[in-house]
Amino acid sequence: ETGVTQSPTHLIKTRGQQVTLRCSSQSGHNTVSWYQQALGQGPQFIFQYYREEENGRGNFPPRFSGLQFPNYSSELNVNALELDDSALYLCASSAGLDTGELFFGEGSRLTVL
Amino acid sequence: GQQLNQSPQSMFIQEGEDVSMNCTSSSIFNTWLWYKQDPGEGPVLLIALYKAGELTSNGRLTAQFGITRKDSFLNISASIPSDVGIYFCAGQRTSVSRLTFGEGTQLTVNP
Numbered sequence: 001e002t003g004v005t006q007s008p009t010h011l012i013k014t015r016g017q018q019v020t021l022r023c024s025s026q027s028g029h030n031t032v033s034w035y036q037q038a039l040g041q042g043p044q045f046i047f048q049y050y051r052e053e054e055n056g057r058g059n060f061p062p063r064f065s066g067l068q069f070p071n072y073s074s075e076l077n078v079n080a081l082e083l084d085d086s087a088l089y090l091c092a093s094s095a096g097l098d099t100g101e102l103f104f105g106e107g108s109r110l111t112v113l
Numbered sequence: 114g115q116q117l118n119q120s121p122q123s124m125f126i127q128e129g130e131d132v133s134m135n136c137t138s139s140s141i142f143n144t145w146l147w148y149k150q151d152p153g154e155g156p157v158l159l160i161a162l163y164k165a166g167e168l169t170s171n172g173r174l175t176a177q178f179g180i181t182r183k184d185s186f187l188n189i190s191a192s193i194p195s196d197v198g199i200y201f202c203a204g205q206r207t208s209v210s211r212l213t214f215g216e217g218t219q220l221t222v223n224p
Contacts (some may be wrong), residue, residue, distance in 0.1 A: 015167050018191045033210070040202050041116075042149070042214030043156065056210045090128030090155050100205040 002027055004093050006107035008042070014079050014110045020106045021076045023091030031055075031073040032098055036067060049074055050097050079112075086112045099105040114185055116140065119215030123155045126192055127223050134200060134218040135186040145178050145185040146212065152196030159200075160187070192222050 013019050025032050031050045036042035045058035049068035063079040072093070078085055081107045088109050094101035119136045136145070142161055143168060148156035160171050162178035162185060169176055175188045185202055199219050203212040 031210075035214075040216075042119075042203075043212075043215070044215050045211035048210045058211060068195065092155070097210055098207075100146050100203065101158055101161055102156075104157070106153065106155050 003007055006089075006091050006105035006108050008108055009106065010109045010111075013083055014113050015083060017081050017112075018077065019081060019110060020081045021078075021089050021091075021110075023074045023076070023093075023105060025072045025091075025093030029093035029095050029103065030072050032068055032072065032093045033034050033092045033094070033102060034076045034091040035091050035092065036060070037090055037106075039087070043090055046076070049095075050091070055082060055097060067071070073086045083112050086110060116213050117202055117204060117215035119218055121218060123219040123221070125221045125223065128192060128194060130192050130193055132189040132220060133186060134197070134202075134220075135184060136204075136215050137184045138204055138213075139183070140180040141206075142213075143182065143207040144205040145175075146203045146205070147176050147185070147187045147201060148201045148214075149194070150201065150217070152198075156201055157189030189220075192220075194224055196220060196221050197222050201224070 033048040034046040037043040048059040052068045067075045088107040090107045092104045146161045147159045150156040160176040165177040195215045197219040202215040
């Protein structure tokens with residue numbers, strides 16, 4: 001059984017650029033959630049995907065968007081990067097919509113200069 | 114922003130000591146969860162609590178879901194060096210998929 005994998009692990013971008021982060025969910029899990037974790041803070045919910053549709057969104061602007069694919073893998077896209085977007089982006093998969101029992105990947109560390 | 118108040122922010126203890134940390138909220142949650150995050154890793158689920166008043170153990174860890182549904186605590190008994198890390202509480206409301214996390218408790222265990 002493979003766990004949640006994320007790529008890339010680290011990346012550096014400049015303000016105004018766009019970034020795509022990728023996530024493969026744990027086998028058997030059909031739901032993917034994305035969280036942003038700023039340094040020294042707890043994770044904050046961005047959005048969740050189930051059956052390729054967005055199902056719930058946190059307090060993030062529209063320049064944060066996502067996709068889920070038929071194999072349940074997912075992408076997080078951020079346009080027009082701002083300095084405050086620098087954070088660890090965590091992907092979590094789960095075996096259903098309503099469970100809080102999430103399995104997290106190691107995260108993608110984004111630095112915006 | 115964060116709605117969960119987690120305390121203490123950090124703890125420095127000796128190996129073998131017991132540890133207690135708690136989480137409070139101004140609003141009700143239907144599920145409380147405790148996660149641990151090691152450096153360079155994502156959070157890992159330790160304990161999930163589904164019923165007000167529930168007391169659940171997982172090895173040396175014990176957690177309780179407060180009667181008011183607005184708080185939870187986590188106890189670690191006989192701490193060991195591998196307990197070092199950041200512990201997060203998280204709350205979930207029924208029919209809402211998102212978790213709301215606390216700001217974490219950084220635990221340091223001195224051998």
